[in-house]
Amino acid sequence: xxxxSLDPRVTRLEIPAEDQSFEPLAPMDQHETYEVFHQEKRxxxxxxxxxxxxxxxxxxxxxxxxxxxxxxxxxxxxxVPTSEIMTISVEDADIFETTPEKDYREAKGYRVGTKLKAWxxxxxxxxxx
Amino acid sequence: MYGNLSINDAPNQHDGHEExxxxxxxxxxxxxxxxxxxxxxxxxxxxxxxxIRMIEQHAHSxxxxxxxxxxxxxxxxxxxxxxxxxxxxxDEVGHGxxxxxxxxxxxxxxxxxxxxxxxxxxxxxxxxxxxxxTWADTAIIAWLIDAGAIINQVTNSRGSYGPxxxxxxxxxxxxxxxxxxxxxxxxxxxxxTPTQREMVQDALNRWWRPIMHFxxxxxxxxxxxxxxxxxxxxxATNDEMRQEFLDTYVPKIRELGLTVPDPNLCRNExxxxxxxxxxxxxxxxxxxxxxxxxxxERLAVRKxxxxxxxxxxxxLARPSATYTVPLA
Numbered sequence: 001x002x003x004x005s006l007d008p009r010v011t012r013l014e015i016p017a018e019d020q021s022f023e024p025l026a027p028m029d030q031h032e033t034y035e036v037f038h039q040e041k042r043x044x045x046x047x048x049x050x051x052x053x054x055x056x057x058x059x060x061x062x063x064x065x066x067x068x069x070x071x072x073x074x075x076x077x078x079x080v081p082t083s084e085i086m087t088i089s090v091e092d093a094d095i096f097e098t099t100p101e102k103d104y105r106e107a108k109g110y111r112v113g114t115k116l117k118a119w120x121x122x123x124x125x126x127x128x129x
Numbered sequence: 130m131y132g133n134l135s136i137n138d139a140p141n142q143h144d145g146h147e148e149x150x151x152x153x154x155x156x157x158x159x160x161x162x163x164x165x166x167x168x169x170x171x172x173x174x175x176x177x178x179x180x181i182r183m184i185e186q187h188a189h190s191x192x193x194x195x196x197x198x199x200x201x202x203x204x205x206x207x208x209x210x211x212x213x214x215x216x217x218x219x220d221e222v223g224h225g226x227x228x229x230x231x232x233x234x235x236x237x238x239x240x241x242x243x244x245x246x247x248x249x250x251x252x253x254x255x256x257x258x259x260x261x262x263t264w265a266d267t268a269i270i271a272w273l274i275d276a277g278a279i280i281n282q283v284t285n286s287r288g289s290y291g292p293x294x295x296x297x298x299x300x301x302x303x304x305x306x307x308x309x310x311x312x313x314x315x316x317x318x319x320x321x322t323p324t325q326r327e328m329v330q331d332a333l334n335r336w337w338r339p340i341m342h343f344x345x346x347x348x349x350x351x352x353x354x355x356x357x358x359x360x361x362x363x364x365a366t367n368d369e370m371r372q373e374f375l376d377t378y379v380p381k382i383r384e385l386g387l388t389v390p391d392p393n394l395c396r397n398e399x400x401x402x403x404x405x406x407x408x409x410x411x412x413x414x415x416x417x418x419x420x421x422x423x424x425x426e427r428l429a430v431r432k433x434x435x436x437x438x439x440x441x442x443x444x445l446a447r448p449s450a451t452y453t454v455p456l457a
Contacts, residue, residue, distance in 0.1 A: 003426050006260050007200035015429045022247050022432045025240040029442055033233075033455045050296070051230045051455035053239060055445035067223055071303060082453040090169040 032081060034060040038068050039076040046078060057081075148173045160361055165291035168234035168457060179362050180290050181235045182251075188228035189246045189253035193427050195221045197261040198270055206264060210314070217271065217307050224300045230455050231292040238452065247432050255413060256339040258421030265318055265325075265332035271311025273336065276378055277343040279304050280370050289361035292457055312381075319385040326386075333382070334390045341391075341408035344370040350410065375403040 001017040003010060030053045039046040049068050054060035060079040069077055088095065103109030152171055159166065166172055195218045202218065205211035229239050245251040256274055261267055279301060286297035318329035345351070345367035357363040365373075375396075382389055394405045416424070 003429055005200075005426055006262060007196075009200075009203065010426060010430055013430075013433060015426075015433055017425065017429075020429055020432050022436065024244040024248075025435065027238065027240055028446065028450060028452060029439075030239040030243075031442070031446065032450045033230075033453050035456055048457065050227060050299075051233075051457075052226065055442070055447060055450070059445070066219075067226055070219065070223070082456055083451065085456060087169075087456070090167075090171075 031055040032083070034064070034079045035082050035085060036064045036068050037078040037080075038072075038074060040073050042075055046076060051082060052079075054079075157359070160289050160359075165294060166289050167291045168454070173360075175356070176360050176362065177235050179357060180293065181232055181237050183362065184228055184232040184235070184293055185237065185242050185245070186252055186254075188225045188232060188242065189251055190257065191221045191225035191228060193253045193257045193431065196427055196430060197257055197259070197423075198267050200261055201264060201267045204264070213310050214267065217310060220303050220307065224296075224303070227296040227299060231290075231296045233455050234292045234457065236454065243435065247428060247435065249419065249428070252417060254343070255417050255421070256343055257427060258416050258424045259336070259339050260423050262335070263328055263332060265328040266336065268311060268314035268318060268329060269332045269336045271307055272315045273311070273340050273378060274343065275304055275307045275311055277340065277370075277374050279308060280373050281344065284365045284370060287361070288364050295457075316385065319387060330387055333387055337390050338408050338412070341371070341405065342410075342413045344368075344374065346410055346413065372403055375405075379403070
């Protein structure tokens, strides 16, 4: 008995209707993981868009083009093995916590206009007086 | 494409009380603030376990979902339709890949997920156990099944797990083409010859019950999932999503002069709630447990694809390669 399908391709495959033995996939059957970066237009920032599985870098690029570049505009795709990416452990995330008072390194932290205005007023007062 | 299975919703192998109360409080506070959870954050075991189950089933649904439509690629009416259907099927496979990746970040390997699908341990959306008998079936699938899936996916994309949300946002953007393509296909048939109209009505008749099953069993029959709601794993109930679907699509179906094959389907003007004939939930549970028209064929085709590809994967394997969980 083979599977008879509405799909002529399935019928042609002559898959047995019963007793399909299947040997479970072994670990690493699906190969390593890669992280993918995508640049949509020239001058734009390349951004991380996701991951994929591939047996080597060349195929990772081929798959990345299919997976992340088949629909949207693409000028560049980068791949890198996930294992090569270093990250700061979540336990150490407190290193990103710094003083909340950071105006000294922002433009808004400097009120030049107010100072100038006060000084000019003072000058005027001195002349008129 | 994905609906709500909910058959395994029976919760709580992991009781929340096992969790360290302080960590749990920090986790819940993060969710209450509207922050997303990322793969390396601490999370309750039940949260992890439910998300793996949900994302994995979603991934399987995308892959198995290509089979009923893929049937028609070789027989599509015209080159334009063939190109569009191939693009749609390729997108669905791509969605499966994105979702497997998101599930992997929670610690289940892709090999384990594929093995669980093929052994029957993991489920996929029930609608794909029904056959696509005519070209009009593919039109109804692309329009109405994808419409149901988009409602489900947009809802879930507001959930709390970062990688799942990111995958869903990408998926929803792509699904908008599927929906429009499906609508265009149905409109073409519905505004065509009497034979074409008959064909699309016939497909609608056959697909209506699976469509009504799509968002899962009614809320009154589901196990309470308060904690999953609180943790933003479950973002809307099955009934809420089904109502949203009916609200949007029943008028569009009727506009085409097609008949929804349920004489009791009507919107209660007072409550604004759609009322309909109970779509035989016994059949839903029977099919999900394996006894549907195409369950065997779907898994047999997937098994064959894995088996036939095995020697290629083995030939390409590098013995020194080691697995790393995808980053985000």
